Amino acid sequence: MTARRTLLAALAASAALAPFAAQAQAPAxxxxxxxxxxxSPPGGPSDITTRLFAEQLQKRTGQAVVVENRPGAGNNLAAQVVAQAEPDGHTLVLSPDTVVTTNPLVYRNLAFDAKKDLVNVSVLATFTQLLVCNPKVGVKSVAELIDMAKKKPMTYxxxxxxxxxxxAAEMFLQTAGIKMQHVPYKGPAPATMGVLSGEVDCGFLATPTVIPHAKxxxxxxxxxxxxxPSPLAPDVQTLPKALNKPDADITFKLVLQAPRGTPQPVIAALEKHAAEIMQQPEVRSKLQASDLKAVGSTSEVAEKGMRADIARWEPVVKQLNLKMD
Incomplete structure (x- = not known):
């Protein structure tokens, strides 16, 4: 009986100490x-969201949080730096979902594997694209653009x-049954300048980048x-309505990512910060002003979303036979 009491007391003591042991093992x-x-360069959806998040994260943690723009190769350059960084939670990247969903299919010589080397910590926000044209093109609706593209060569x-x-542009062209020549730039801001100058006819570009010029x-x-409809441009028609295709909704995610191997307690801390920061009325309001929708998901939801998006975009990329070195 005495031995049994001793055993029960030891088990109770172990249970009581377990939370403290877990805390001791969790890295600071x-x-x-x-x-x-x-x-991407400053001014796009990723940059806007990252700077808002970084400002709030610094306030909450008391540590400096710096944002570093490293544009190029479809967001791969920044993602690669983080994929190869020390997995301690001090080097992160905010990427559009395309870094995981489509880039591995397009870029043949990547030095990292986004699906294996990065952890999707949280979907911080979602964003849309706005189809715009230079006014000199002379179209005022999707129907007019489709009609013009059927009659003469056009660029986007x-x-x-x-x-x-x-x-977004290629899915639109595919659905509409038309062709336009693709002119790639290094980020949405330079692409917007291309359309503004008339160097390119049109563009399916990040809404927060082009909406001021449209207004x-x-x-x-x-x-x-x-x-x-966009709250910033409620009178602009949605693509599904313009094409009479309800499933033509094209919305993208902005995902906070960390190197694979980052300790789970650090991921959990980042998840918590992301959820709480993205629920702040001030943050939500500022994002909405740039036509971004705050989310702040868990890592599990982010991972599931990436898998669903891979299944959606893989057939599109393969059909287009997009390949880059």
Whole structure:
């Protein structure tokens, strides 16, 4: 009986100490400056979202959080740096979902595997693309653009091969049964300049990047890529409605990613910060002003979303036979 009491007492003591043991094993985070890389130039959806998140994360943790723009190769350059970084939660990247879903199919010589080398920590926000044309093109609707593209060669700009704007445009062209020449740039901002200058006819570009120019009359907005109208441009037709195709909704995710092998307690801490930051009215309001929708998902939801998006976009990329070195 005495031995049994001793055993029960030992088990009770172990149970009581378990939470403290877990805390002792959990690595402290952050212990130094946190870097968040962005694979596109300043001004795009990734940059806007990252800077808002970084500002709030710094306030919450007391550690410096810096944002580093490293554009190029369809956001791959920034993602590669993080994929090969020390997995301690101090080097992160915010990427459009295309880094995981389509880039591995398009870029033949990648030095990393986004699906294996990166952890999808949280979907911070979603964003759309806006189909715009230079006013000199002379079209004011999707129907007019389709009709014109059937009669003469036309061009469209994107922020690079296989980025959201490129994919949105190609899905639109496929659905509409027309062709336009793709002119890739290094990011949505330079692509917007290409359309503004008349160097390129049109572009399916990040809504927050082009909406100010559309409101100023410097670009003609034709359609928003999502099924729901944009709060910034409620009078602009949605693509599914313009094409009479309810399933033509094209919405993209912005995903916070960490190197594979980052300790689970650090991932959990980042998840918690992401969820709480993205629920702040100030953050949601600022994102909405740029036509971005705050999310702040768990890592599990982010991983599931990536798998679903891979299944959606893989046939499109293969049909287009998109390949880049």
């Amino acid at each position: 985070w952050p212990t130094k400056t946190v870097r968040i890389l962005v694979g 700009a994107s922020g690079g091969p296989a980025v959201p704007g490129h994919l 100023a009359g410097k670009l003609t907005p034709l359609a928003i890529s999502s099924a729901e």
